Amino acid sequence: MTALATLPLEVKEIIAQLLDKKALCSCVRVSRTFHALFLPFLWQNIRLNNSHKRDPSQGSVALAAHASLVTDLVVIGPLPEEYYTISYPHLKTLKIESFSYPPDLTLLHVALVRANPMVQDLTLYKTPSKPTNEFWEVIENEWIRPRSLDVVSHVVEPGQSDAFWRACSRFETLSIISDDIPFFPTGYKDSSTPSQQQQPPVDVFPHIERLTLNFHPVGHGARPDHVDWIRRCPRLVYLAWNLVGRRSPVKRLAAELKNATWPVLSSLRLEQSMHTDRDLSDLVSRLPYLRILQFSQSTFGPLSFAALKAHPQMRSLHTLSVLSCPGFTGSMAQAVLEQCPVLDTFAAPYISVHDVAQEGSQPWACVHSLRFLTVYVTCGPQSTIKSRQKMFDQLGLLSNIIHLDLGAHRLFQLPLQVRSQLTTYESTLSLKLSSDNGGLANFVGLTQLRHFSFKQTPQSLGMKEVHWVLDHWTHLSKIVGQFTNTGIPFSRLLDLFLQNGISFHE
């Protein structure tokens, strides 16, 4: 018996997961043992699209024969009708896409969801035909344990939204990116809009824990205030809301938080709303827990930062994203790095060498937890070799970092007066190996690094630095920045990186 056959099953599964479909197709023909072992891995992820190279009817026969092995399915229509009625007993994720209209696939999509009530994770991606009431009714009544719903583009036929809302109440995770999220009738008698006087189709959404809303209404009609149904999600933990230039929802969110509407909310992502630093600080201070805060390109500034510092849960912060927030300073960045021991992801506009090196500054508490860091390092005119070394030392301790972005390109999103204070050109850390501080050599401990960027920072790196990168960062898969001193053409440098499995961009 071959040694390969004697490996324990869990080890064989690790190997099978590493193989592409071509290799799996060869494996199932090798022997009976190989066939039994590798067949499930060949069929577990299937992507159906309408550009068939082989006879479509043969496909549906093969698919039906192996239906019990399929766990993840992507259907890109239009496809022949028989594909929509196959039932996959162990299907967990289903993604429905379609790029052409006509034909109207609504009825076929109803058949598809009816045939597969065991699906947990459903994605509707840019389907031109609108799901009907019947579609959502199947999910509401026939699906066994729905878990997540992800809709990009059309949600439902106008005027047929009750079943949609009732279907939503069955999910734990909901993400809607659409320009036609239907009105949610609130039953308030004094409301001016007739549709809002109907009884709500759902009193409470008892399962929703994660909610992502990205609503781009077309035209200038009345915009429904979604807080009216979001407040009916008592188990909400994570809320991501693209507010598209409106301020009032933020104030309403703060009011609801004051009423303890969401007792376990810990994570907020708000983009593009017209809120103020004070509005945001109200939100931060009222969050019952703190885990993820994503407020890039917002007015997050001194007031919000003060609320963060004063929050009893600041030390449990896992993610803070304040990119291109003009009010977020380097000393705030230093404070976060010093005081958040489980911080995993941090994106801030800049940090100054002075912030790290000055009298009274503490070592970063998150050196072992931090995996994603995006920040521009500014040296400033008074930095010394010693103070720059302190910054290098601190960065060099990030033993688990996988994504490090020190690029300067986002600085242009900051207002001029902030930018000019950073004296952008001349003064970031030099990565050159022969420079006073040793440059890249300080990063020898970043052994898990996969993505490194020094985009648009003035460096003059050459082949020495290229070889250093290739020798030391063995898990690197992407590098962004200019190597201006290599003496070889860009295409050759590109090839050199590609040969080592690294994609290279300037």
Added chain:
Amino acid sequence: MPVILVSSDNQDFKVDKEVAERSILIKNMLEDVGESDSPIPLPNVTAAVLTKVIEYCEHHRNDPVQVPEETDDPRKRSNDIEEWDMKFMQVDQEMLFEIILAANYLDIKPLLDVGCKTVANIIKGKTPEEIRKAFNIVNDFTPEEEAQIKKENEWAEDR
């Protein structure tokens, strides 16, 4: 502080505690046993294999403890083996599988991953006959059966 590991064929190996603790199994055993310095028997690992395993752990003694990955590549790669590891894995097939078994038993995840990636790289790009030759496998399908399997499954190849 040294630790003594004993292979299945009764050979003693003295290693630093830090090196031995790359194996989670040994790490847990040491925590249970406390300050005692009695040797640790490893009845499932021969001396030849244990030598290789210790060599790996010595070389990687300063690697950070692996944080469980929240997948940013859901598709696992097998083309990112470090050069030292690749040379380390240039052994005959029997030793390769013994190292994998030992890494699995001793719970040394990075070594198990490298071993599995090495096997995956042997399989990739080969026809069924080439795979059989590589692993010394007997073909127990009739030609008709094999043709049938090819037909049933080739549809899935580019799906």
